[in-house]
Every structure is written in structure tokens, then in C-alpha cells.
Amino acid sequence: MRAVLQRVTSARVEVAGEVVGQCGQGLMILVCAMQGDSEANAEKLASRIAKLRIFDDGAGKMNLSVRDIGGSALVVSQFTLAADTSRGNRPGFSAAVAPDEGRRLYEHFAQALATEGVPVETGRFAADMQVSLTNDGPITISIEA
Known part of the structure; x- marks a missing residue:
């Protein structure tokens, strides 16, 4: 599985003007299941993200995880993370x-x-979503499992 994490002070996702998921301080996570992925990949990715130390400690050093700070996560499906842009100008998504x-x-x-x-809220799978967030840092990290 492939994910892009953004450390946020807040994030929300709307569908047709309705807020369907939101979080405060924590992580905005865009996630894509790739060919060959299984439940084990999803669990490994979740474990890595929950423990990833990208939040500041008292000394201003990135030394705390989303769990350590009592943060939450907004998880949004994003099949376009599988984009293959190696040929031409139109990405392929067969991965x-x-x-x-x-x-x-x-x-x-x-x-x-x-x-x-980690408290989790989600977007709506396969919906046309509008995502709003305030990236904190900014900190943006891609990760795979």
C-alpha cells in the first residue's frame, strides 16, 4: 500500500457540501491499495504510521508519534497515488x-x-471529495508497505 501523510492542525473532507470526515491535530492520510497488496500490507502500513515520529517534542525536535500527542487521523482513499507517469502526458493507473x-x-x-x-475518520470511497487541510510545518511524507 502507498500513502502520503501530511501533519496537520486540522483537516476535513466534504461530499456534496456535507462534511463526512474531519480531524484536529494529527495526520491527513491519502492511501492507495496497489496490485499485490493484502490485509498484511494494510496492517503494516497502519502500524508504521501510528509509530512514525514526526511531531515535535518539548525541545522542538520531531520525536513524537500521532499516538504520543493524542492526535487523530483523517484517511482518504486516493487511487491516483498509483499514477504511472513514465510514458506520455496522461498517467496510467493500472498499478x-x-x-x-x-x-x-x-x-x-x-x-x-x-x-x-489512533482515532480515525474517513472520506467516502470513490466519491468526488473536497479536501481541506492546514499542513503543519509543512510536513509531508510518502510511505509504502
Whole structure:
């Protein structure tokens, strides 16, 4: 699985003007299930993200995890993270799993992150979403498992 994390002070996702998920201080996580991914990949990614030390400690050093600060996460499906831009000007997305499998692994990832002790809200799978966030730092990290 592939994810892009943004350390945020707040984030929210709307569908048709309705807020469907939001978080305060914590992580905005865009996630994509790739060909060959399984539940084990989703669980490994969730565990790595929950423990990733990208929040400042009292000395201003990135030494704390989202769990350490009592933060939360907004998880949004993002199949375009599978984009292949190596040929031409139009990206290909064949490295992403089919939508039904993508939904299953996305939901499994969100549940696995919650099991790691991180409060989780989500976007709406396959919906046209508007995402708003305040990136803190800015800190943006890509990660795969």
C-alpha cells in the first residue's frame, strides 16, 4: 500500500457540501491499495504510521508519534497515488487494485490504524471529495508497505 501523510492542525473532507470526515491535530492520510497488496500490507502500513515520529517534542525536535500527542487521523482513499507517469502526458493507473478490492483494503487500513490507538475518520470511497487541510510545518511524507 502507498500513502502520503501530511501533519496537520486540522483537516476535513466534504461530499456534496456535507462534511463526512474531519480531524484536529494529527495526520491527513491519502492511501492507495496497489496490485499485490493484502490485509498484511494494510496492517503494516497502519502500524508504521501510528509509530512514525514526526511531531515535535518539548525541545522542538520531531520525536513524537500521532499516538504520543493524542492526535487523530483523517484517511482518504486516493487511487491516483498509483499514477504511472513514465510514458506520455496522461498517467496510467493500472498499478492500483480494482475498486472493490481497493475499498476493502482501504477500510481494513482505517480499521487497523484505529486498532493502533489512533482515532480515525474517513472520506467516502470513490466519491468526488473536497479536501481541506492546514499542513503543519509543512510536513509531508510518502510511505509504502
